[in-house]
Amino acid sequence: MTKYKKMFTLIVLSAIILSGCNSSKFKAETDWEVESFSHESQRGEKVSLENLKGTVWLATFIFTNCETVCPPMTMNMTKVQDELIKSGVEDYKIVAFSVDPKVDTPEIMAEYLAKFNPADESKWELLTGYDPEYMEQFARDSFKTLVKIDPNSDQVIHGTSYFLVDQNGIAVKSYDGYQDVPKEEIAADMKALIEQGK
Numbered sequence: 001m002t003k004y005k006k007m008f009t010l011i012v013l014s015a016i017i018l019s020g021c022n023s024s025k026f027k028a029e030t031d032w033e034v035e036s037f038s039h040e041s042q043r044g045e046k047v048s049l050e051n052l053k054g055t056v057w058l059a060t061f062i063f064t065n066c067e068t069v070c071p072p073m074t075m076n077m078t079k080v081q082d083e084l085i086k087s088g089v090e091d092y093k094i095v096a097f098s099v100d101p102k103v104d105t106p107e108i109m110a111e112y113l114a115k116f117n118p119a120d121e122s123k124w125e126l127l128t129g130y131d132p133e134y135m136e137q138f139a140r141d142s143f144k145t146l147v148k149i150d151p152n153s154d155q156v157i158h159g160t161s162y163f164l165v166d167q168n169g170i171a172v173k174s175y176d177g178y179q180d181v182p183k184e185e186i187a188a189d190m191k192a193l194i195e196q197g198k
Contacts, residue, residue: 026192028172034059034142034165039097040129042109047095047125049169056193057093058186059163060177061139061147062126063100064112069160069178076181077162078118083187085119092190095165098128099135099147099156132156143171164189167197 038048060077062070077094084092098104104112109126118124132149139147145159160178163171164186173189175182 026172026189026196028166028170030144030171030173032142032144032171034169034171035138037127037138039127040106042106042113042124042126042128044106047127052093052095052165053169054167054197055091055093056167056190056197057095057165058190059095059097059143059165059171060161061099061135061143061145061158062096063098063156063158064104064108065100065154067155069158073160073177074113074116076177076183078116080162080181080183080186081119081123083183084190087187087191089187089191089194091194092123093125094123095125095127097135097139098126099132099139099149099158100154101128101130101132101135103154104128143174162186164193166193 034049036049038046038050041047058077058080060073062074064070074096077096081094098109106128109128113121113124113126136147136149139145139158143161143163145161146157147159148157150157160176161174162177162181164173164175166172172193175186
């Protein structure tokens with residue numbers, strides 16, 4: 001009987017260990033290749049897809065003159081960053097593409113970000129310096145999301161998702177960035193993806 005108890009205990013422990021290993025594995029939900037880009041950040045530096053290779057990053061679309069979803073989305077992203085720091089995640093970037101690049105100069109983007117007081121501004125890349133029409137196409141082709149310029153308004157229609165991009169420049173998952181943002185899930189996914197890439 002003791003022999004069977006030991007065997008049973010061993011099987012149970014093995015199952016627990018294996019299930020723990022599986023829970024930390026990241027499973028991609030999308031497989032969208034991000035097209036090559038090279039744009040100017042809020043620091044006036046060039047940031048490209050090539051620069052980001054080897055790094056896990058979160059992408060989103062915003063503009064500084066936004067009167068609706070962008071401020072809460074940006075605030076939510078600072079909370080995601082807080083969760084990343086709490087989880088011990090260090091090697092990542094947050095990349096926000098401006099959908100109103102004619103207005104959003106690097107200086108204006110820097111001022112916008114400062115209002116939200118992110119825990120680590122060095123991880124943020126707010127990109128601009130391209131034609132608005134280009135961003136419509138880039139968002140559609142790379143992230144399957146809408147960016148629509150309204151010629152009769154200073155507001156731009158755009159999606160409210162965050163996109164997780166792996167070390168190879170593939171968008172592997174999306175999350176709601178506006179309401180009920182799954183901060184813990186995003187941090188866990190990024191941590192698992194970084195671990196898998198080592």
